[in-house]
Amino acid sequence: MTGGYLKGRIRREDIITAAAAAYGELGYHGSSLRAIAKRVGISHAGLLYHFPTKEALLAAVLERRDAEDSEREQLTVPPGLDVLRHFLALAEYNVRHPGIVDLYSRLAAEAVAPDHPAHEYFVRHYRAARDGVHESFAALAARGELRAGVEPGMAALTFIALMDGLQVQWLTTPGDVDLVGSLRRYLQNLLTVPL
Amino acid sequence: MTGGYLKGRIRREDIITAAAAAYGELGYHGSSLRAIAKRVGISHAGLLYHFPTKEALLAAVLERRDAEDSEREQLTVPPGLDVLRHFLALAEYNVRHPGIVDLYSRLAAEAVAPDHPAHEYFVRHYRAARDGVHESFAALAARGELRAGVEPGMAALTFIALMDGLQVQWLTTPGDVDLVGSLRRYLQNLLTVPL
DNA sequence: CCTACCGATCGGTAGG
DNA sequence: CCTACCGATCGGTAGG
Structure with a gap:
């Protein structure tokens, strides 16, 4: 049974x-x-x-979020433009699912405290996100598709921070923030090829 | 008495x-x-x-934060490069006062909820911050000191979001994030003149 | 899965 | 400013 x-x-x-x-x-x-x-x-x-x-x-709750993420992510995507496009698709998905953005933003802020039960989760989450984007920016740089003066590591950190910061502002004043558009323009500005 | x-x-x-x-x-x-x-x-x-x-x-608490901010701000600073430099100085100050960054990040995330007692405060705060930076980017653009393709309004939104996002990541993994350096490079990348 | 309970803690008030 | 209290709510447990 x-x-x-x-x-x-x-x-x-x-x-x-x-x-x-x-x-x-x-x-x-x-x-x-x-x-x-x-x-x-x-x-x-x-x-x-x-x-x-x-x-x-x-x-x-955190385990299921990870499971959903890796499901959507399709490990087949190699470092490069497609990874960045994947992040934009994630942002589009998030705009249609504000509850997920809420969950993530609220927990991330709470979990800043080292004794918060989700602290280690976010430490790993941020490192993984930065490393993934870093790898893609490095691959783009190697192909000359990154603008001069753009350092892959810094650009990765900045991109992740931008996503998080935009989400909080979007939740606070939804009408004032174009989440996907802002991210797209930011990325396009770093590239020498069209996104 | x-x-x-x-x-x-x-x-x-x-x-x-x-x-x-x-x-x-x-x-x-x-x-x-x-x-x-x-x-x-x-x-x-x-x-x-x-x-x-x-x-x-x-x-x-929020009133005092505003009072301290406007004290530091010196209303004498006209829109332009000096306003951006002022934000970098603020970031430097914040790095030496993590408690303030904590306060701000925690409250901002909580106050996303429309019925939070600090919600209206943050709505006004974000609008004021964006408007202030927007004005400065617009002034720079008028003098041709903004890179081609950079739209002042979007750049302002993005800059504020970047500050917030970097702060949360910095609080979570302090060793991995250069708060001031990241902001400086981001701004420099938008300008045609040295910061 | 439930009812019933535990000790702890919460924001706020009474009365001084 | 204090002690003492209020009703409400918390996470967790006992015992079925």
């Missing part, structure tokens, strides 16, 4: 979805187990049957 | 300082009146004698 297991897995996914939404709206510390459980229609003790602690639930 | 008033004002300043530090470390919602009061050495009821509600204390 695998039916029982299936039901449990579906319920767990529902809980993770509800938690991600709550974290986006209220942050991790601001989201109580009771409030998350209510979205799913169970008691907070029932939630703790599926996830033993509040931190375990956060870990599950 | 003005002595009593003076003592009260000093105590209030101490409370605001403690609150700003707490907001930076734990966010607004994460900072209890009891924890803030403890830093000052009074009870939380004593704190409420000086600030009637939790929100009133937040308002006082």
Whole structure:
């Protein structure tokens, strides 16, 4: 009888979805187990049957985010222009899914504290993002497709920072910020070839 | 007898300082009146004698931040290169005062929510920052000191976003991020004259 | 999965 | 400014 297991897995996914939404709206510390459980229609003790602690639930939310990312990412993309285009596509996706941007921005700011349970996650996340973009800028530089004076490492750091900063401003004053357009123009400005 | 008033004002300043530090470390919602009061050495009821509600204390923290900013800003600086240099000086100042960066990043992320008591503050803050930088880029463009293809409005939005994004990454992985250097190179890249 | 409970903590008030 | 208190809420546990 695998039916029982299936039901449990579906319920767990529902809980993770509800938690991600709550974290986006209220942050991790601001989201109580009771409030998350209510979205799913169970008691907070029932939630703790599926996830033993509040931190375990956060870990599950971050794991699923990573899983979704690597799914979308298709590891087949080699360093270069396509990686940059992939980031623009991600930004387009995010504009249509503000809840994800909320979640990410709220958690990233909270997790600046070294004792935050998601701190190590974001340390790894930032390093991986920077390294990936760095590699692509380096490949472009080697082909002479990067403007003179643009240093790949610095450009990668700056690009990631720009994405994050634009997201917060976009969430605060949505009408004032063209998220995708700003990123596209920034990248195009660094290149000697069309994006 | 003005002595009593003076003592009260000093105590209030101490409370605001403690609150700003707490907001930076734990966010607004994460900072209890009891924890803030403890830093000052009074009870939380004593704190409420000086600030009637939790929100009133937040308002006082934001007001002081604005006062400090406009003090440092010297309204004498006309739009142009000096305004950009002023932002770089601000970044240098921030690197030596991580608590301020903490406060700002934490509150900005929390205040993305429209019902956050600091939401309107950040809406105004972002608009003012963008308008100020926009004006300077426009002045530079008029003098032909902006690289071709660089649009002042977009460049201003991007510059503010970059500052914010770099700050979060710097707080998360301080060793990996050169805050001032990254900003300087970004700006220099937009200009046809040396910064 | 539930009800019922625990100790801890929250913002705010009463009364001095 | 204090002590003492209020009702509400928190994460987690016991016991089914």
